[in-house]
Amino acid sequence: MITFSGVTKRYPDGTTAVDNLDLHIEAESFTVFVGPSGCGKTTSMRMINRMISPTAGTVSVNGRDIASTDAVKLRLGIGYVIQSAGLLPHRTVIDNVATVPVLRGDSRRAARTAALSVLERVGLDPALAGRYPGQLSGGQQQRVGVARALAADPPILLMDEPFSAVDPVVREDLQAEMQRLQAELRKTIVFVTHDIDEAVKLGDRLAVFGPGGRLQQYDAPDTVLSAPATDFVAGFVGRDRGYRGLSFRTAEEISLHPLRTATERELDTLRLDRGEWALVVTDSGVPRGWIDITGVEGVRSGRPLSECTAAGGSLFPPEGDLRQALDAAISSPSGIGVAVDGDGAARGGILGSEVIEKLTEQRAAEDRARNKQFFAPTSASSEGP
Numbered sequence: 001m002i003t004f005s006g007v008t009k010r011y012p013d014g015t016t017a018v019d020n021l022d023l024h025i026e027a028e029s030f031t032v033f034v035g036p037s038g039c040g041k042t043t044s045m046r047m048i049n050r051m052i053s054p055t056a057g058t059v060s061v062n063g064r065d066i067a068s069t070d071a072v073k074l075r076l077g078i079g080y081v082i083q084s085a086g087l088l089p090h091r092t093v094i095d096n097v098a099t100v101p102v103l104r105g106d107s108r109r110a111a112r113t114a115a116l117s118v119l120e121r122v123g124l125d126p127a128l129a130g131r132y133p134g135q136l137s138g139g140q141q142q143r144v145g146v147a148r149a150l151a152a153d154p155p156i157l158l159m160d161e162p163f164s165a166v167d168p169v170v171r172e173d174l175q176a177e178m179q180r181l182q183a184e185l186r187k188t189i190v191f192v193t194h195d196i197d198e199a200v201k202l203g204d205r206l207a208v209f210g211p212g213g214r215l216q217q218y219d220a221p222d223t224v225l226s227a228p229a230t231d232f233v234a235g236f237v238g239r240d241r242g243y244r245g246l247s248f249r250t251a252e253e254i255s256l257h258p259l260r261t262a263t264e265r266e267l268d269t270l271r272l273d274r275g276e277w278a279l280v281v282t283d284s285g286v287p288r289g290w291i292d293i294t295g296v297e298g299v300r301s302g303r304p305l306s307e308c309t310a311a312g313g314s315l316f317p318p319e320g321d322l323r324q325a326l327d328a329a330i331s332s333p334s335g336i337g338v339a340v341d342g343d344g345a346a347r348g349g350i351l352g353s354e355v356i357e358k359l360t361e362q363r364a365a366e367d368r369a370r371n372k373q374f375f376a377p378t379s380a381s382s383e384g385p
């Protein structure tokens, strides 16, 4: 259904985001692009609806090279869901969902009827149809985002980290809803996530991406877990699955590093070297996104801040669990997970490797306590040299 043949994407600054990708996605399958931040998952996905065009190679849908397909027509057949739901704030829920059917030429009335039925399908109370997006919870907004993508009944659905901004309980509900919907609708779904658990739960097939935008493995989830094709895949899946205890351990003992932060005003004087990142914050310290030197130069040349920051990087509460802390670090373009207090202000940062160290320490202490019961006491202190 969707085929990448020798696809490479190189950005003008020389970054190779995707390197020689060959991949065939079957119709009606649920394919998950998974891997750490910055390994080309989003770029690959956006080449399917021509939001990004390849530097080399071809992407075809139903056997046709999409470079020679009309982009507007192509996108009418492809629903697209993003992390922040991307709803139009000044339109009601029902009008947000009716947008695509109207664009396709349906009458307003028919589009609204279709919108109501798809809202119900994604588990939203029809009583919410007249509200504005700002009057909904994050989880409800995501459901509206999914409903909007499905409203024109496209055969293909692209979903870019759609659930990563909602809390873990709501996230599980949304995942379950997605599984139910897919059993009913049988769309061809491509889903991007950095979370191997989410990938394993939802995917029929996982495409694991690694550094330099290289595809490392494309297999069923259990094969990826039991027979990782490369050391990179083994490390990536092992990091999460080997450490099942992550969700049960508190992040409270982690000592946070001070973050390099800057408000939008301070970007004028901010100095960054290549490869370094700063967290852009509001005056009250709430994160707005990560920025590197290319982004800083963009802002200075007058581009809007939102176009110059990388939004990736989920946040975690300092009193949360190690799993949330690790998740935040893995999904962050800088590799740093950000702890935020109850008001949403950044309190400090942590690296993924430090979360693992903390886990190992806690485990070792527990093992020592337990082993005392089984091992004979050592008499080393009473023996001479």
Ligand SMILES: Nc1ncnc2c1ncn2[C@@H]1O[C@H](COP(=O)(O)OP(=O)(O)OP(=O)(O)O)[C@@H](O)[C@H]1O
Pocket: 011, 012, 013, 015, 016, 017, 018, 035, 036, 037, 038, 039, 040, 041, 042, 043, 044, 194, 213, 312, 331, 332, 333
């Ligand atoms: N417009 C751009 N110009 C230059 N480099 C870019 C651009 N967009 C993305 N990149 C770079 O391309 C690489 C792949 O980015 P991409 O967003 O596809 O990765 P990803 O795996 O989806 O990561 P994330 O989960 O953080 O979104 C990264 O190194 C990124 O910094």
